[in-house]
Amino acid sequence: MRDRREVTGVRFGGEACTITLYADDIVVTLDKPVRSLTVFLEEVEALGAVSGFWVNFSKSRTLDLALPGETLDEMTQHYPSQWEESSVPYLGLRVARTVTESASINYRLLLRGGGQSRPRGVVTLSYLMDL
Numbered sequence: 001m002r003d004r005r006e007v008t009g010v011r012f013g014g015e016a017c018t019i020t021l022y023a024d025d026i027v028v029t030l031d032k033p034v035r036s037l038t039v040f041l042e043e044v045e046a047l048g049a050v051s052g053f054w055v056n057f058s059k060s061r062t063l064d065l066a067l068p069g070e071t072l073d074e075m076t077q078h079y080p081s082q083w084e085e086s087s088v089p090y091l092g093l094r095v096a097r098t099v100t101e102s103a104s105i106n107y108r109l110l111l112r113g114g115g116q117s118r119p120r121g122v123v124t125l126s127y128l129m130d131l
Contacts, residue, residue, distance in 0.1 A: 006039040008032050027090060057081055061088040065097055
């Protein structure tokens, strides 16, 4: 994947982040998704042909961050994923377009608590970049 110039990830400082892996969960962050997504899926299919791995598209979720309406409509028709409007699940959390939205969704009880101690089992979510 790293050798495919057509697949470009979101930049964090000087580094591009395309794929984040944790166990069997994968997050793909694509810059220029119209071009990148087609090539990315071709690479995934090629990997699956030799490894036996495959993407369960019925469980896959996609969150658009900034596509124009017409482009978004075209992509939702051509790519086999469930396109979400506001956030996607990842590792038990909801990841939204911005840090503020993610905090609002995931920490609603904390925000209402106004300075009370954090409930047991709540982990702070850190972002490298406000997407």
